[in-house]
Amino acid sequence: MCGIVGFSGKESKEILKRMNDEIFHRGPDEEGFYQDKYVNLASRRLSIIDVLSGKQPIHNETKSIWLVWNGEIYNFKELRNELLKKGHKFYTDHSDSETIVHLYEEYGIDFINKINGMFAIALWDSKNKELILIRDRMGQKPLFYSFVNNEIIFSSEIKGILKYPYYKKEPNFEALNHYFTFKNIPAPFTPFKNIYSLFPGEVLIFDVEKKKKKQFKYWEIDFLKTNNDNIEEITYNIRNLLEDSVKKRMISDVPIGAYLSGGLDSSSVVSIMSKYSNSKIKTFSLGYTTFLEHKNQDIIAARKISNILDTDHYEYFMSPQELIDDLPNVLRSFDAPFSGAISTFFLTKLISKHVKVALSGDGADELFGSYLAPRLSQPLYYFEKIYKKIKSGYQLSNEDKIKLKPFENNIKFLENLYLKSNGNFEKWKYEILLFKDEEKKRLLNNGVFEYDKFNSFDLLKKDVENLKALDPLNRALELEWKTLLPDHVLAFVDFLSMVHSVEVRSPFLDYRLVEYVASLPGNLKIKNGNIKDILKKSLKGILPDKIINRKKEGFVLPVFWWLKNELKSFIFENLNEHELKNSVFNYEYVKFLLDSYYNNKENDFKLAAKIWNIVSFKIWWDLYFK
Known part of the structure; x- marks a missing residue:
């Protein structure tokens, strides 16, 4: 490396x-x-x-x-x-x-x-x-x-x-x-x-x-290929390919370890590593100094897996202040503005003290479907078929509710998204992204930042037009495979680990496994709302059912929980009128967003994401262009 x-x-x-x-x-x-x-x-x-x-x-x-x-x-x-x-x-x-x-x-x-x-x-x-x-x-x-x-x-x-x-x-x-x-x-x-x-x-x-x-x-993922394997053959092949991929990534002349979040993906990798290792696997988990129930469950789940697999387990607990102190270093790692998941930076501080190489579960979400767009793809496709009946007063049957999972109790959300997009993929995908093109005109100062020549929707539309997958879920996965995975996920995996001189290896990204899973129909990957259904079936016997069926939390910092209180002073120190005067931002619109967020007792995560996006850009811009 x-x-x-x-x-x-x-x-x-x-x-x-x-x-x-x-x-x-x-x-x-x-x-x-x-x-x-x-x-x-x-x-x-x-x-x-x-x-x-x-x-x-x-x-x-x-x-x-x-x-x-x-x-x-x-x-x-x-x-x-x-x-x-x-x-x-x-x-x-x-x-x-x-x-x-x-x-x-x-x-x-x-x-x-x-x-x-x-x-x-x-x-x-x-x-x-x-x-x-x-x-x-x-x-x-x-x-x-x-x-x-x-x-x-x-x-x-x-x-x-x-x-x-x-x-x-x-x-x-x-x-x-x-x-x-x-x-x-x-x-x-x-x-x-x-x-x-x-x-x-x-x-x-x-x-x-x-x-x-x-x-x-010389290579592109191909969702047009299909195979006729039955379920037993599919689960057998996925398990065998994953096992061989893990074994190949354990080849090293120096000690190796593994990220362990307590979720399905990292736990499956650690389980297979333990099977083929002659010594205890070193595993690493990230926790937080402020108590958050859902995040605490990650630590508990990781400890359970560590106990079951008898790993040499280490934990790193970070504070909101550490995030504030290290954010400039994080952004220097990218040499680019970035407001996605940055947990890797903090946990790898600990990993670097013990090993040079760590395996991770990255890539499984993009292969089998986990993020919002893949989860929406099948329910929205089905919703379009029954929308006219719903407008006529039709009451959803149990079968309908199964088809609409996990949004069967949030029909209004599906309806709003459908009405804004008419079921058009690039339009509803655009609706769930952060700043729309029109809003950026209010956010950005055209005297400093040239925004009016460019259009993010057109870029997204071009990416969608080049998709080859036919079924709704695989289309969403193909788009994320070509954009979100390399530009976002693999970017933070590499830059935020290598800044601490640690190599990350991802068994789910073995091209043989990728090509095989891409050939499977979408309804095997998310089945009746059950995320990663075929992967979970493949891991039966490798992991306890409680871990296999545990609700995904995600390896992300609790930034949006900290924003209301612990990070509030930091936000206003950076996004006040003095700091933003003659900057790339229109201060009045930034102030509008801040007031909307902090004057609301509820924690609006979409607004929180916008504020974090802005402050991350501001710090990056100051580092490179101020």
Whole structure:
């Protein structure tokens, strides 16, 4: 696991070192450099596999191919043996890194389809004068790039590119406009002009002599594939694929641990780890110094699982003040505004004291359906069929109520959403997002922030038009797989763990499991309102029924509970008239939102989310542009 930076063009040790130092946290164990008259490559190494001889940059036998990369190849042993039989000679002891250069030698760019792992790769092919950038199928490892004076610059984190002296830092208002709707910056945008994120499953090839690039996708999730397996076969296959995925992610030359929230996803991973480990698994849970019943239940559930599986369990309790103190560090980790889940940052402080590698349950929500849009997709689809009857006074039958779960007791909510969207997917999805385009016109100061040229609904509509899935739930899952997962979930997993030099591995993101689950119909994933139904069936016998059927809480900070009291002073210190004068915000509208929230005895979570979105942006903007 590492961080990488580089650029084409004139050799400069000073610039390369400056860029590489900026991502020191991604690999504090070693640094490595390669330079010639065409390219400059550097890496920071977090030593996990082949600690002694796996130093980067890595080269082939003739030193015509050079590699810096970030990630893990989980099937490297099988691939290494295959390459040895074909006559390739390795100079490292058992490095997964060296496997990559020999695979490229043997198979060309098609080698990507042979590897199972997470990766951001920079390959220099000196014969063809091509610098090749590759990002893994799911987007677990980030990779950013820019073009300055006809040269390419790349880095695992934006901060590396910002240290390139010929790049001029400017805000990208189109990207920043979308932040207020999605709570993150959608790829390929970044907050900065002319810096882009490589898409998951994408290759960029830059000819350093001709100064030309080509980009293409080598993998995309396919919801059109279907299989005819029966339920017994499906549950067997899911369990086997998950078990093998966990086993592969336990390969390490250093100690490993696991996040344990007490929920279905992380508990299943820890259970399988315990089955295949020769020693106690170290597990880690996050709690809070202020008592909140629903959050306290997470700690209790995690302790129960730890006791059942006999893990070496650790807990980290954080306070609202710690959130205030560390929020600037969190936002620096992203180099972007972000107002989603940031729990990983705080728990990984503890994990870093014990292990370098931790497995997690990330990806299960997007595979099997858990968030609001997937939960709404089937009930809204059914509601459209019976709406005319309901308007005529029709009383819901028991069968209707089952089909509308979990919203059978909140029909008014479904009706309002249906009337606003007429059942149109992109329209009702847009309705449940944060700031709408019209509201942003009131929120943002056009004298400072260019908002009127950009439209988040059009971006969402374009994403929906490119979906291939046919059934309602799989369409919602496909959209989240291509947007929310890489841009939001995997972003916070990577940046907020790597800032503490911890590698996170996610068994649910093994491409074999992903492709199989994508081929299943939606009504197996959420069945009659039962979230992750087929996954729960697959885990029978692996976990106690109480854990399998436990209501999902989610690995998120209780920000919206703290906002009313513990964070109130912090909010007003940052969102007052003095602070917002001549800022990107219209103070009067921000004041309206604050008054609406704090003058209401009820805790309006939608308003709370907007306020947190605004204050997170304000702090980020001050860090980078004030």
